[in-house]
Amino acid sequence: EVQLLESGGGLGQPGGSLRLSCAASGFTFSTYAMTWVRQAPGNGLEWVSSISGSSSSIYYADSVKGRFTISRDNSRNRVYLQMNSLRAEDTAVYYCALLGVGPDSWGQGTLVTVSS
Amino acid sequence: QSALTQPASVSGSPGQSITISCTGTSSDVGRYDYVSWYQQHPGKVPKLIIYDVTNRPSGVSSRFSGSKSGNTASLTISGLQAEDEADYYCNSYTSSGTWVFGGGTKVTVL
Numbered sequence: 001e002v003q004l005l006e007s008g009g010g011l012g013q014p015g016g017s018l019r020l021s022c023a024a025s026g027f028t029f030s031t032y033a034m035t036w037v038r039q040a041p042g043n044g045l046e047w048v049s050s051i052s053g054s055s056s057s058i059y060y061a062d063s064v065k066g067r068f069t070i071s072r073d074n075s076r077n078r079v080y081l082q083m084n085s086l087r088a089e090d091t092a093v094y095y096c097a098l099l100g101v102g103p104d105s106w107g108q109g110t111l112v113t114v115s116s
Numbered sequence: 117q118s119a120l121t122q123p124a125s126v127s128g129s130p131g132q133s134i135t136i137s138c139t140g141t142s143s144d145v146g147r148y149d150y151v152s153w154y155q156q157h158p159g160k161v162p163k164l165i166i167y168d169v170t171n172r173p174s175g176v177s178s179r180f181s182g183s184k185s186g187n188t189a190s191l192t193i194s195g196l197q198a199e200d201e202a203d204y205y206c207n208s209y210t211s212s213g214t215w216v217f218g219g220g221t222k223v224t225v226l
Contacts, residue, residue, distance in 0.1 A: 044220040059214045103173040
C-alpha cells in the first residue's frame with residue numbers, strides 16, 4: 001500500500017523560508033515522479049511542482065517559480081519542497097502526491113501559514 | 117498554465133443523475149487519458165473517485181463514472197445521494213510535463 005506522509009509545515013514569516021518533506025513507502029520510489037499540490041483556505045487545488053524519478057526533469061507552477069525548489073533523495077524515499085521568499089498567498093495545505101500511476105495517492109497534507 | 121474549466125455549481129435531487137464537465141485543450145485533456153476526478157468534503161483530504169478517465173479505485177461506488185470526448189472530460193453521478201454533496205475537482209496531465217486542475221464544482225443535493 002502506497003503511503004505518503006508530509007511534514008515541515010508551520011508558521012513562516014513573509015520573506016522567510018520553510019522546507020517541507022514527504023516520506024514515501026509501499027512502492028519503488030526511485031521509479032516514479034512525485035508532485036506537490038496545494039490548497040489555499042477556501043480555494044481549489046493547485047499543482048505546485050513535479051520531479052521525475054531520476055530528478056532529471058523538474059517543473060514548477062509560475063506562481064512559485066524562482067522561489068520554490070523541489071528535490072528528492074531516492075536513498076531515503078523522500079521528496080522535499082524548499083520554499084523561500086514566502087508570501088501570504090503561499091498559505092495553504094500542501095499535499096505530496098503520486099500522480100498518473102494507476103490510482104493516484106495523496107498524503108494527508110501539511111499546513112503552511114505565512115504571517116508576521 | 118490555465119486551469120481546466122468546470123461549472124462552479126451543479127445541483128440535483130436525490131436519485132437523479134448529474135454530470136460535471138471539465139474542459140481543457142488539445143494539450144491536456146484532449147491529448148492524454150490521465151484525467152482524474154476528486155471528491156472533497158469540507159475540511160477533508162481530496163478523495164480519488166476516477167482515474168485514467170474511466171477507472172474507479174477499489175471501494176468507490178459504481179454510481180460514479182467518467183468519460184471523455186475531445187477536450188472535455190465528464191463525471192457522472194447517478195442515483196444522487198445526500199452524501200454526494202461535496203466539491204469535485206478534475207485533473208489532467210499536460211504536454212508540458214505538468215499537471216493542471218479544474219477550478220472545482222460544488223455539488224448540492226436539493
